[in-house]
Amino acid sequence: MKKALAIVLTLVLVLSVASFAAAEETTIRVLTHMANQINAIKDSFEAANPGVTVIVDQCNYEALNDQYEVLLSAKSSEYDVLVVDGPNAAAYVQRGYLAPMDDYFTAEEVAAFSAALVNQGTVNGSFYAAPLGDSCTILYYNKDLIAESGIEFNVDQYDGVNTRITWNELIDIACQVTKALDPDGSRGILFPIAFGQVSEVYMMNTLPNSLGGANISEDGLHVAGVIDTEAWYDALKFYQDNVNAGIFDRGLGAFEGYSNFYAAKIPFIVMTTDSYNYALGGGMTPENIGFTYLPAFDGHESEVATACGNWTCAINAYSSNKEAAGKFVNWITYGEGNDLFLKQESMVPNMASRFTDDLYAVNPALKIAAAESGVTSVARAVTPGFNEYCAIMNAMWEDVRNGADIEDAIADAVDQLESALAYYAE
Amino acid sequence: MTRLNARDKRSGMLPYLLLLPVLVFAVIFKLYPIFYSFVSGFQFKGAVSLRTYELMFADKTFWNSVSVTVKMNLIMTPLQIILSLIMALMVNANLKGIGVYRSVYYLPVTISMPVAAICFSMILSYNNGVANTILGSFGVPVQGFFNDKTQAMACIIALCTWKGCGYWMMFYLAGLKGIDDSLYEAATVDGAGYFAKLFHVTLPMLRRTTLFVIVADTSTNLLLFAPMKLITDGGPRSTTDVLMYEAYRQAFKYGNYSKGSAITSVLIVIILLVVLLEFRMMADRDR
Numbered sequence: 001m002k003k004a005l006a007i008v009l010t011l012v013l014v015l016s017v018a019s020f021a022a023a024e025e026t027t028i029r030v031l032t033h034m035a036n037q038i039n040a041i042k043d044s045f046e047a048a049n050p051g052v053t054v055i056v057d058q059c060n061y062e063a064l065n066d067q068y069e070v071l072l073s074a075k076s077s078e079y080d081v082l083v084v085d086g087p088n089a090a091a092y093v094q095r096g097y098l099a100p101m102d103d104y105f106t107a108e109e110v111a112a113f114s115a116a117l118v119n120q121g122t123v124n125g126s127f128y129a130a131p132l133g134d135s136c137t138i139l140y141y142n143k144d145l146i147a148e149s150g151i152e153f154n155v156d157q158y159d160g161v162n163t164r165i166t167w168n169e170l171i172d173i174a175c176q177v178t179k180a181l182d183p184d185g186s187r188g189i190l191f192p193i194a195f196g197q198v199s200e201v202y203m204m205n206t207l208p209n210s211l212g213g214a215n216i217s218e219d220g221l222h223v224a225g226v227i228d229t230e231a232w233y234d235a236l237k238f239y240q241d242n243v244n245a246g247i248f249d250r251g252l253g254a255f256e257g258y259s260n261f262y263a264a265k266i267p268f269i270v271m272t273t274d275s276y277n278y279a280l281g282g283g284m285t286p287e288n289i290g291f292t293y294l295p296a297f298d299g300h301e302s303e304v305a306t307a308c309g310n311w312t313c314a315i316n317a318y319s320s321n322k323e324a325a326g327k328f329v330n331w332i333t334y335g336e337g338n339d340l341f342l343k344q345e346s347m348v349p350n351m352a353s354r355f356t357d358d359l360y361a362v363n364p365a366l367k368i369a370a371a372e373s374g375v376t377s378v379a380r381a382v383t384p385g386f387n388e389y390c391a392i393m394n395a396m397w398e399d400v401r402n403g404a405d406i407e408d409a410i411a412d413a414v415d416q417l418e419s420a421l422a423y424y425a426e
Numbered sequence: 427m428t429r430l431n432a433r434d435k436r437s438g439m440l441p442y443l444l445l446l447p448v449l450v451f452a453v454i455f456k457l458y459p460i461f462y463s464f465v466s467g468f469q470f471k472g473a474v475s476l477r478t479y480e481l482m483f484a485d486k487t488f489w490n491s492v493s494v495t496v497k498m499n500l501i502m503t504p505l506q507i508i509l510s511l512i513m514a515l516m517v518n519a520n521l522k523g524i525g526v527y528r529s530v531y532y533l534p535v536t537i538s539m540p541v542a543a544i545c546f547s548m549i550l551s552y553n554n555g556v557a558n559t560i561l562g563s564f565g566v567p568v569q570g571f572f573n574d575k576t577q578a579m580a581c582i583i584a585l586c587t588w589k590g591c592g593y594w595m596m597f598y599l600a601g602l603k604g605i606d607d608s609l610y611e612a613a614t615v616d617g618a619g620y621f622a623k624l625f626h627v628t629l630p631m632l633r634r635t636t637l638f639v640i641v642a643d644t645s646t647n648l649l650l651f652a653p654m655k656l657i658t659d660g661g662p663r664s665t666t667d668v669l670m671y672e673a674y675r676q677a678f679k680y681g682n683y684s685k686g687s688a689i690t691s692v693l694i695v696i697i698l699l700v701v702l703l704e705f706r707m708m709a710d711r712d713r
Contacts, residue, residue: 069681095681190553251552251573387680395661402573402662412663419485423682426477 026324027053031068032083033061034311037344038332044340045331052324065387072097077318080325086120086309087379087386089129094384094424099315100126104326109334112351116379121312129312130333133347136273136369136377137203137307139170141290145267149180155292160371164293164304167238171247174268181267189265193242194249194257196271199398201390202307202380203270208235209305209378210297220383221425223417227393228410236406238297243401250401258282270294272307276365277346291365293372308377310347348373388420460694466687478684488689490664491672494579495696498668499647502583506643507636510591514598515624528599532592539589543656546585547572575663582653582666590646594639601635602628637708641701648697669693 032038035058042054057079059067065088071078072095084092092098110118110127114134121129146153153173158164174192182189197203205215213231216223242248249257249266261269262282279289296304313329315322331337333350342349343362348369349355355370381389396413400406470477482488517528534542549556550571558568572578605628613623629636651670654660660667660675669689677686 066678069678073681073683091681385680391659391675391679395659395664398573398661399575399663402570402575404575404663409663416487419481419487420680422481423685426471 025051025053026321027055028080028319028321028324028328029078030054030056030081030083030328031059031064031071031079032056032311033059033064034083034345037341040344041332041337041340045328045337048331049324049327052327054328068092068097072316072318075318077316077320079316080319080321081328082314082316083132084129084312084314086117086129086131086312087382089121089312089314090123090382091384091386092314093123093128097317098128099317099319099322100128101130101315101326101329102126104315104330105130105334109330112334112353114351114374116308116374116377117310117312117350120309120379120382121314129314130329131310131312131350132333132338133310133342133345133350134308134369134373134377135310136348136372137206137270137294138273138365138368138372139165139268139292139294140261140271140275140279141268141292142261142264142266142284142288143290144288145181145264146177146290149177149267151176151180153177155290158292160293160368161375164301165295166298166301167295168298170268170295171242175247177267189267190252190260191249191266192247192268194252194261194266194269196257196261196269196275197254198249198252198257199394199401200254201393201397202309204239204397205380205393206294206305206307206378207239208232210294210303211235211300212303215378216381216383216389220381220385221421223389223421224414228414232410233406236400236410239397240400240403240406244403248401273348273363273365273369274346276363286364291368293368294376304376305378306372306376307380308348308373309380310350383421384424385417385421389417392416392420463687463690463694466684467691469684471684478688482685482688482692487664487667487672491667491669491689492692494665495648495668495670495693498579498583498650499644502586503640503644503647505583506587506590506594506647507639509587510594510639511598511632513591513595514602515628517595518599518602531595534589535592537589539652540656542585542589543653546581546653547657550581570662572657573662575661575665578658578662578666582650582658585653586647586650590643594643597635597639598632601632605631633708637704640704640708644700644704645697648693648700669696 035056038056117131178189178192195203208231211231214226217226243250257269260266262284294306313333315325319325346363383389392413396409399409513531552573571581609627613627649670654666654671658666660671673686673689676682
């Protein structure tokens, strides 16, 4: 009898320990469009946090927002950590999709991030979205093509603070380069200048911003009186005139310009600083990738605006593993995970102390980001209707590129956005 | 006698039992979502309200989508039906090797819409599309196609017509095969020519097939979505922003499920009205 009792008690003990051990095992799932980069570093987090396993799922960049709407509106707890485009954070908080992270970040840790990135992820005083990094738009050029054309293009004269190339100077040089390289069009140079994220507000709004135009009203609920202003008309006319003249790209989709630049089909292109590493991956070499500060408009040199903001990490409000998810988000944004991540993704760092020589060695274009950050950088529209803003404004840019009457295109965008944002005004 | 009645009852129940699984699936996956959609449309930020409909009816984008949807269907549906009928009449001929033509005409149906849409967008690409290259060799300037507000809808209609006509052709072909040859023989004896036989024998005998094709094609076209999602995003200048795409955009891009549901409800009502009208018109002709 005693023996049997001892066996039963031992079994109960073993089962209890086993179940306790099993309970200690936590798996967190991450949804992102950068799975390769996060998979490459997650072992380090798992080693530092025994019992926590990280599974990273890839989702196409264009489909990520749609995925979130489908999953989170159904209150899905499938993913614990969400990689969210910064300006969307406020809208997601309003819809109840994100959990506050105040328990997982100290006030000092939050304060270490760049102020603009903290503002982007803070709603009603709570911190919801921690920045993975920042971004910056710069002008790239193909050094080999410039040298082959025989046209002089010296970027050393620009320091970004006091001097930078103007759009008119760039257009003049880019046309000369294209004419010298491909006088009869047989070589297949597509356009003298391209915008990498063409017809996307992130990149295109820097044109009206560089003429003093704002993106949206202070309350984030109106565009009337903001985008139907002289700065916007002038910027759109400048853009459309140059598309019509065959100088700026037409017919290429967003990101199609990138591969054409890597293939030496476009001599000059506006891209983000992290594109430097993508260009290397696309077959270019450090010797033939040139870059300089984003151009300014003549007479508006002091108003030049560069794009900024980037992807953030947030916790799904419906996650049942918030504690482990919070640890992971802290690690990859504030902790040592961010240093590892920056080496993989080459984003602009999310805090000043991370601009190091080591990082510049990996991506020298980040030196320009360091100079522009906080000086010329303009955040995207801050509005709970950011998705609506992007969809309607992107369509407006595309319509203008395709020859729409500028006044009509702006009037349509104002009408549509005022209707769409009225939902959030109530 | 009693045993026979029981067997009769059991066998009488059999068709309903066999139909039950389909009915259950139809209720779960068709009727319930429609009902849910109607209910969701009457919600605004979680509360029961007509505000979603008020905002929707005051929104120019919605009315533009209604206009685009109606215009597209007024052109595309008759075009597809006429072309399908012509194709069916052509492949109904008793010629050697006609099966090859039937297969070729039917082939686009076997290609999925996303694949077809991507192929068309590549062929009609502004920069390096085959269409512009061919036109360029004849001195025609570069065309915008899907990027041009005057051409985008025509391109989508061309894509859907190319893809859809073979399908509807098969129904017409089945209808044509069901027409008794003696009717044509009698018409020939009466001295009727090809067109007299077509209008006085073939088309009246195809009335039921035509009714099915009209109703099915109308509802398919009113729910068209993939080419807009994959190629135009509703542009340029909202000229391809049909109701179905606008409903998708509201629900899955903007996270406004109430408005997406309200638009879907309006679309369902439009489809029901159009189909009822089509039934009515065909019934009048029958009388």
